[in-house]
Amino acid sequence: MRVAAAGIGRPVDNDGCPQGPWTPELLAEAISQIGPNRNGVELRTVQLWFKDNEKGISTTNIRWLARVLGCNDPEGASAWQAALIKSQARLTTRRQARQLQDTESKAERDERSEDNSPIMIHQGDDPHEGLSLARVSEAIFSHGSPLNLPASVFAGAIALQFISYFLSIHSITYVRSDGISKQVGFLWAPNWTFVFLIFMPIFFAFVADQVTTWKNENRAGLLSQLSEHDIPDGWMSRVEASSYTYWVAFILCLGFAGIFQWVSVRLRPVLDGAGAIAIDWGSLAFVQPDKFGFVNQALFTGAAYLYMSLCFYLFIAGLILLCNLVDDFTHIGRTLEKQPKAVPLKKVQAAGSSIIRGIVRASLSGLLVAMCMKLQSLYVVTAAPNIWQWLTSDARSVMTSLGAQVDWGDYSMPTHFTSLLVALLAVAVYLYAVIRIGLTAPFHVPLARPTTAILFLALAYLLIGVAAGSSILLAFAIAVAIYGFFDPNFSGHYKRREDCLHVF
Secondary structure (H helix, E strand, C coil): CHHHHHCCCCCECCCCCECCCCCHHHHHHHHHCCCCCCCCCCHHHHHHHCCCCCCCCCHHHHHHHHHHHCCCCHHHHHHHHHHHHHHHHHHHHHHHHHHHHHHHHHHHHHHHHHHHHHHHHHHCCCCCCCCCHHHHHHHHHHCCCCCHHHHHHHHHHHHHHHHHHHCCCCCCEEECCCCCEEECCHHHCCCCCHHHHHHHHHHHHHHHHHHHHHHHHHHHHHHCCCCCCCCCCCHHHHHHCCHHHHHHHHHHHHHHHHHHHHHHHHHHHHHHCCCCECCCHHHHHHHCCCCCCHHHHHHHHHHHHHHHHHHHHHHHHHHHHHHHHHHHHHHHHHHHHHCCCCCCHHHHHHHHHHHHHHHHHHHHHHHHHHHHHHHHHHHCCCCCCCHHHHHHHHHHHHHCCCCCECCCCCCECHHHHHHHHHHHHHHHHHHHHHHHHHCCCCCCCCCHHHHHHHHHHHHHHHHCCCECCHHHHHHHHHHHHHHHHHCCCCCCCCCCCECCCCEC
16 A cells, blocks of 8 residues: 555654554554544454455445545545545456456366367376376375385284284194104295395385485475476376386286286195195195195185285385386486586485485395295205204305205295396396496496495395305395495495485
């Protein structure tokens, strides 16, 4: 209000100038002091006059305001009242025109959106159209707390442990035809205990932290100084580009690793009464059908394999997300190279180093998962009474038969092949990150020690069961992996690193 700012109607000083502008408090007090206006006017009402409100000033209040501005002079008040009424009418007309223009603009935008909707759907930019497995998978890792997914996997594993206890297959000693007693209980299988209780939740926690941090913090920090025209494709567009890969992984995990493997390893041997499958907790009905019911075993193994297949799909989906993250960072890095002054190089280096460290942790945990799977597949065909005695005796054999080849018989071990795929995927994702970020980025990323650690764990995995004494190498590999969780750079000492963008 220019009139209020000029202080028209306020007392004047010796020079004839108003003593200051009107404030809502002063104006409300002046109106309340008018004789006929017994009720005065509320301060909140006057405060609205000083703002761009939609209602304006009522006719009654215009009359009181005119008397204040006209210094309570009848002629001056009448002139001010006429001027205020005209100003109110002009203001109302402008607001109505603006509202009409806004309505027409909104209608045009809606019409353009409807016309362009087929193109947007074709490009995969609409997040609400159709079923997108890629988006669902990304949401599982990035929405909510990073602990949600690890906690869910852990809870599922605990549920299986309890069910195995109720079915009395948690700890079972089975006597083979050659007289050797073996512990084949569910709780003694590292690929069902250590994998889903420890290493798989750790893997999911690392991946969820990486995706959440990149999506919500680091990515926004790198793009904050770029103009809208220079910003590359969005994060979800990058994820959607790998939609086919997510579906392939889902079909392989659920269809082959889940259903097909359950039928061939758990169901058919019992139905046919024959098979070269080593006996463990899931095939006891094959040798002792009276003691372990076929229906109970089929239901429990079916539930366990469904849980396992979903977990391994999420495992592969996490690796795919890490690759998407690497691609996204690489594309943003190329954009920033064209504008070197937009974002400090130190900030870009902090984001890239954080990604590498997260992938090192994820790869280490993935290799530990593969080791547990291979251990179980080899133990069930040995002559050791339980897996711990097998590892202990293997360590002792380093003094007598180091390097001697181990005979595993003619048993079929599908988990052996599955563990190899898990190990290959974990190593492949790390190498992909090293090539895309570590070797091509315009900044230094320490890679020698992490790469050595990853290769050492891969070697330890390959040597499990190949030669006597490999359990000693396995113990060192586990120690290296655990240390790598805390210091993925393997810098020789662990300290809390505070990068420019993220602390982890």
